[in-house]
Amino acid sequence: MYICINCGAECKELYRRYCPSVLKILKCEKCGLLADKYIEYDPVIVFVDLILIEKPAYRHLLYNSNFKSYWKLIIILWLAESLRIWFACEISKTELNASETELVYNDASQDCNFYSVLLHTAFAFAAFICAVILITELKWFIIGKKPYKYSIKDLSRALIVGGSGQLLGFLGIVWRHIASGHYYLLIQGYTVLCLFTAYSGKNSC
Structure with a gap:
């Protein structure tokens, strides 16, 4: 259907x-x-x-649509965001002071080991998706009526597609704007709008 x-x-x-x-x-x-x-x-x-x-x-x-490569998209998002955080951490050691980098990445990513960054980013993505699913399930439990097309699998796909705005952060590596707080906040704001649109489009069906 x-x-x-x-x-x-x-x-x-x-x-x-x-x-x-x-x-x-x-x-x-x-x-x-x-x-x-x-x-x-x-x-x-x-x-x-x-x-x-x-x-x-x-x-x-x-x-x-026939788009099925959600697992590829989540891997791309995971690697791109991990690479952005890792580059920001590396640059902070040589070019930036602590006040400039504070807006770019949190204290949990202070370790510049790339594998640690990968694990941290994967945990953050998984925690975000699980939190949204939990809150949504709680909402439908309280309301008592789920949309006919609602499923946890489709909701996860919507969050993956909506989170694609994070790929703009990868451009900062090319343009050397990684440490710009305003640049990063703009990307975060755009990503939130994408997530909200994907989420509302998914849960109104």
């Missing part, structure tokens, strides 16, 4: 193909809009809309 990217209603089919080169996107029976306009769009346009934090784009990726 698919969902409408506009209202989140369940759809049996998104389009009908009349010949190999002609297909018609069906409208949602609930809202009357095209169930998934991204069916005809180039993946680059979908990617741009994901960057622009469009909730329909997140719903398309999570429910109506």
Whole structure:
């Protein structure tokens, strides 16, 4: 089953193909809009809309697309964030004073051993996902009615996709802005918006 990217209603089919080169996107029976306009769009346009934090784009990726490489994405996020923290730690030893690096990474990452950073980042990611799942389960337990498409697996995927904003931190290594507190806070703010959009798009279906 698919969902409408506009209202989140369940759809049996998104389009009908009349010949190999002609297909018609069906409208949602609930809202009357095209169930998934991204069916005809180039993946680059979908990617741009994901960057622009469009909730329909997140719903398309999570429910109506053939994207399955979530484990690859989480590994990329894990390595990119670990590398950013490790570079920041190394630079702090030679170029930055303690007040400048305090905003970039917390006290738990003061050890510049790369393997320690990897373990710390993996634990942080796992703790965050588990905390969100626990809070969400508690919310549905109190409310007493879960959305029909809700599952812990899909929620974890939504958090992985939403957390992709952290990849912007990797650009700081190239641009040498690793130690800039304002730069890092901007990335964190953007990532929070992506996570909130992915989370709300997932839990409204």
